[in-house]
Amino acid sequence: MGKLKFQISVSLDGFVAGPNPSEEDPLGEGGEQLHEWVLALAAWRKPHGREGGEVNASTPIFEKATANLGATIMGRGMFGGGPGPWGEDPWQGWWGDEPPFHHPVFVLTHHEREPLELEGGTSFTFVTGGIESALEQAKAAAGDKDVAIGGGAEAIQQYLAASLVDEMLLNVVPILLGSGTRLFEGLDPDLGFEQVEAIEAPGVAHLMYRRA
């Protein structure tokens, strides 16, 4: 049985997005700094069709987090803001013709829509039945592999609050955002996690936890 896991970049003051997010700037003011460490990695650039990049202490962490994934769950905003409800000529999200997932993706939404099959093994299935329904479908699709929560923060928070997350990787970036979206907001202290590892890498600290 696979695990449900997520990874997310978080500022020193606990924000996963800065203030005033918009469709052009979904990470809010200053939020793009959260992802500089990963955009610099060759291991990220290659599957996203970009050349070059670094190999450093983040590389094995990133590779481990993205290995053995059989399905991804994401919120509607991460699939792509765009016009909604879907309309007659629904767009295909942010991800282009060949999204980097290469496995089934389940999108949490309030609006029904037919599944979308794209190139390279990625499909988008639109789930209106809530987070547990999406997880059930994702686990069935993933088989023995793991299921990732791709984001955004709201989707992750819902799975955390329901105590369904098995493993999480926090990439702590030494910036302050001052305000914005916090990852951990009003969670039950009884949600037990234990530390698995803490790894130093250039400009980021990788903290891995699993459900206790």
Place this chain on the structure above:
Amino acid sequence: MGKLKFQISVSLDGFVAGPNPSEEDPLGEGGEQLHEWVLALAAWRKPHGREGGEVNASTPIFEKATANLGATIMGRGMFGGGPGPWGEDPWQGWWGDEPPFHHPVFVLTHHEREPLELEGGTSFTFVTGGIESALEQAKAAAGDKDVAIGGGAEAIQQYLAASLVDEMLLNVVPILLGSGTRLFEGLDPDLGFEQVEAIEAPGVAHLMYRRA
């Protein structure tokens, strides 16, 4: 010239104390779990007059954080709640006859009081002129050595907000507190820090930052 630094234990959700702190329970509900890692260390137990304890990956971090200190600044609450204003027979705080500092301590308060000289080289000087006055006096007392902000959160937050902190060590403990006192609250994103190191230890991740 010494540095101004602090270390503090913080929950995964960013709290340095749990909800409903009181005089009997200054760390709030669940907050005592934040300090289990340090209370277990022989390096902490010895200067606090306790026997036994562990030597582990936290030991050199703790020793480095407490080495080369020439003065400490703390808030009035950390000196000791107790009756205030001081009254005719003012008490000597939480720290007993021989406090573990062994150097001058400057207490931020609104109530004037004569300095207190205790055993083992610790003195308490009560500063009513604000955080910059306390820092100036502490630096003068410390000479070439560093000045620590001992706590509590409010004192640390004031020095952070004034951009006076040179170095900080966050000890991230894998618990959730759900609510309470956050270390980082409404800070200016331009306050630049850079990561110095990230160290894994039993039940805690030590993240060290310095002013960029």
